[in-house]
Amino acid sequence: MLRSIDWWTVAIYVALLAFGWISVCGASYSYGDTDIFSLDTRSGMQIIWIGTSLCLGFVLLMLDSRFYDTFAYILYAALLLLLFVTIFNPHQIKGSRSWLVLGPLRLQPAEFAKFATALALAKVMSVYGFTIHNMKHFATALAVVLVPMMFIVLQKETGSALVYLSFFLMFYREGMPGSVLFTGVAMVIYFVVGIRFEEVMLMDTPTSVGKFVVLMLVQVFTAGMVYVYCKARREAWLILGYCLGITILALLFSEFVIPFDVVWVQIILTVALCLWLLWNGLGSRIKNYYFILLFAIGSVLFFYSADYVLNNVMEPHQRVRINVLLGLDEDLAGAGYNVHQSEIAIGSGGLEGKGFLNGTQTKLKFVPEQDTDFIFCTVGEEEGFLGSSAVLLLFLSLILRLIHLAERQPMRFGRIYGYSVVSIFLFHLFINVGMVLGLTPVIGIPLPFFSYGGSSLWGFTFLLFIFLRIDASREMSRR
Numbered sequence: 001m002l003r004s005i006d007w008w009t010v011a012i013y014v015a016l017l018a019f020g021w022i023s024v025c026g027a028s029y030s031y032g033d034t035d036i037f038s039l040d041t042r043s044g045m046q047i048i049w050i051g052t053s054l055c056l057g058f059v060l061l062m063l064d065s066r067f068y069d070t071f072a073y074i075l076y077a078a079l080l081l082l083l084f085v086t087i088f089n090p091h092q093i094k095g096s097r098s099w100l101v102l103g104p105l106r107l108q109p110a111e112f113a114k115f116a117t118a119l120a121l122a123k124v125m126s127v128y129g130f131t132i133h134n135m136k137h138f139a140t141a142l143a144v145v146l147v148p149m150m151f152i153v154l155q156k157e158t159g160s161a162l163v164y165l166s167f168f169l170m171f172y173r174e175g176m177p178g179s180v181l182f183t184g185v186a187m188v189i190y191f192v193v194g195i196r197f198e199e200v201m202l203m204d205t206p207t208s209v210g211k212f213v214v215l216m217l218v219q220v221f222t223a224g225m226v227y228v229y230c231k232a233r234r235e236a237w238l239i240l241g242y243c244l245g246i247t248i249l250a251l252l253f254s255e256f257v258i259p260f261d262v263v264w265v266q267i268i269l270t271v272a273l274c275l276w277l278l279w280n281g282l283g284s285r286i287k288n289y290y291f292i293l294l295f296a297i298g299s300v301l302f303f304y305s306a307d308y309v310l311n312n313v314m315e316p317h318q319r320v321r322i323n324v325l326l327g328l329d330e331d332l333a334g335a336g337y338n339v340h341q342s343e344i345a346i347g348s349g350g351l352e353g354k355g356f357l358n359g360t361q362t363k364l365k366f367v368p369e370q371d372t373d374f375i376f377c378t379v380g381e382e383e384g385f386l387g388s389s390a391v392l393l394l395f396l397s398l399i400l401r402l403i404h405l406a407e408r409q410p411m412r413f414g415r416i417y418g419y420s421v422v423s424i425f426l427f428h429l430f431i432n433v434g435m436v437l438g439l440t441p442v443i444g445i446p447l448p449f450f451s452y453g454g455s456s457l458w459g460f461t462f463l464l465f466i467f468l469r470i471d472a473s474r475e476m477s478r479r
Contacts (some may be wrong), residue, residue, distance in 0.1 A: 004472040005061065006061055006405060012398045013057075013349040013449070013464060017050050019379075019391055020450035022356065027371035027378040028452070030355050042371055044450050053461040060465040064176075068466055069413055076120035079113040083151040098157035110160040111149060111459030113148045115466060118420035120144050121167065125174065126413040128272070132175045141171070159443035166427035170419040179225065183328045186221060190214050190303045193324070195310060205254040207262045215266040218299045219243040222273060222292060229288040232280075239276075243269050270300060321443060326471035338374060340366045340436045346380030346388070346437070355386030371452045373444050376436040395429050395448075405471045414470045 021043065028042035036043045082100075086109050089097045100107045121144050124130070130137050145167050152161040172181050199209035220240065227236035250265040274296050281289030310319060344362035356358070359381035362370050368375050379390045399422060406418030425448055432447040434440030446456040 001061070001472050004474075005468055006401070009398065009405070009464070009468060012394060012401065013070065016396060016398070016449040017053070020375075021050060023375050023378050023450050024371050024452050026357055026359060026382045027362055027375055029363065031366075046452055047210075049457050050160065051456070053457050055296065057461050057465040059366040060462065061469050061472070063469065065469050068417075068470060072116075072119040072123035074118045079116040080148060081108060082109040083113055083148055083155070087151060087154045089155075098152065098155040106455070108160075108455040108459075110148075110152045110155070110157055111455040112462060113152070114163065114424055114459060115462040117144060117148055117164065117167075118294065118417050118424070118463065119466070121170070121420060122413045122417035125416050126411065132171060134410060138171075138176070143295060153380070157276045159445045162431075162443055163403050163427055163445060166423040167420060169423040169426065170416065173419045174416060179229070179291070179295070183298075186217070186299065187302055189217065190299060191306050193217075194303050194420065195307065198307065202251070202262070203255055205251065205259050205262060207251075207254065211263045212266065212376055214303050215270060216243075216247065218270060218296060218303075219266075219273060221299070222277075222296045225295065226277075226289075229292065229301075230286060235280075243273070252351055267300075268271070270283075270296065338368050338442060339435070342370075342374050342436050343438055345370075345377040349381040349384040350386075351385050353380075353382050353387050356382055358382065369444075372435055372446060373432065373442075373451065373453070375450050376433050376449055379450075380436075391450075392433070395425075399425060399429075403469070405467065407472065408474065410474055414467075414474065417470060418467050421467050424463060425460075 010415065021373050024046045025036050025043040035041070037047065038044045040049070084479060086098060086100055090276065097111055098108050100367060106403060121141060124141055124144055125132070132138050132141070133353055145164050149161045149164040149445065152164075168176070168181065168184065194210040194214045197213065198208055199211040201208050202206060220243075223236045223239040223243070226232050226239060230236075246269060247266060250262045254260050254262050274293055277289050277293040277296065280286070281293065310322065343359065345359065345367055347363060348354070349359070357363075359378060361367060362378050362381055367374050370378060376388070376391075379391055383390070402418060402422045402425070404421060406415050409415040409418060428445055428448050430447055432451075435442045446453065448460045449457065
């Protein structure tokens with residue numbers, strides 16, 4: 001079995017652990033500390049977490065690969081029970097009930113639920129006859145993801161819950177229609193554009209730029225989907241022509257004759273477009289017209305409900321974070337403080353960085369959570385652009401290697417689990433580095449193998465080494 005292990009991946013894992021420990025040292029070091037290996041320091045404790053992770057990885061490799069397939073549902077049920085119990089945890093840490101406190105040890109079950117969910121998904125989707133195009137089958141797989149996600153939200157740990165959306169990348173690899181993924185991207189565009197420019201008026205008219213652009217995008221996207229999925233090219237061009245032409249005429253009338261809100265014209269056009277889709281669906285009996293109709297209606301409902309959710313449902317601190325990200329508020333002393341200080345730290349590193357333990361922003365503790373969620377700013381300050389690029393290239397090599405391993409799996413179970421691991425790592429990397437650079441919302445998720453703490457490090461080790469063990473048994477699977 002040891003000969004079959006992909007040692008390139010293990011080498012990348014060890015390299016990331018080494019870089020991660022160096023970063024924890026830099027982030028947690030204070031002037032005057034004499035022993036970075038002391039267990040009284042975070043750098044010393046991180047050595048314990050790294051050592052236990054290596055032992056854990058070895059144990060996971062020694063288990064029979066059939067163990068993970070056989071006990072996938074049992075592991076999933078056990079973690080669900082643990083997540084449910086954690087909801088009623090009396091210990092709150094930073095407003096979250098997601099931690100179990102066992103004496104001096106603190107564990108976050110949400111970190112371990114990721115690998116259990118990935119195993120359960122692989123088990124469900126590898127059953128003979130399963131197809132993601134069957135709505136019942138897809139709903140079952142979706143429920144496996146949404147149940148732990150719901151429990152984590154009830155723990156007031158929204159950031160960890162959002163990680164479970166990464167499984168949609170695996171669904172896409174396994175045949176989920178691209179339209180579903182496109183719908184998710186479209187919703188993000190609607191939210192960002194609509195909220196960011198809602199109060200900006202178009203030219204000299206009482207028309208909101210945010211609402212105008214979003215409704216125009218709904219019409220353009222709908223015409224594009226009619227062109228692609230219904231093969232009705234002439235009708236798609238007519239839809240586009242009518243919508244753009246009438247909207248431009250209404251805008252000119254509002255600008256030069258009688259000012260009025262052009263959004264009402266766009267709403268009427270969108271309603272007419274929906275009625276046309278319904279009529280063609282009934283006449284041609286082509287189901288794609290109904291799906292496009294749902295997309296159009298859902299887009300409008302999502303946009304108008306997003307504003308309500310932002311202003312009436314979200315907690316004040318969450319609303320401020322989104323406003324700061326979208327540039328609606330600056331708040332450098334409040335919600336935008338973390339990101340602003342992180343950007344200063346990264347920028348101060350320059351090309352080559354200030355050197356190990358020589359960062360000033362991090363040593364003077366200007367960046368909150370700089371050894372956990374914002375640890376990448378330490379990399380930028382001490383190692384500079386070159387060091388940050390090297391770390392990102394190392395992560396890229398891990399992602400590409402895992403994709404290679406997933407593609408060579410002879411069984412669906414191994415491939416699905418492998419792509420689940422890839423999706424989780426990608427989400428963590430993109431969101432964590434993005435929030436440190438001010439490109440994504442601050443949702444508080446760790447950087448794999450870098451952020452301080454045992455739960456996240458053990459959780460990522462579980463994910464990776466279970467997949468390495470499954471991959472090591474691929475030759476046996478062929479026989």
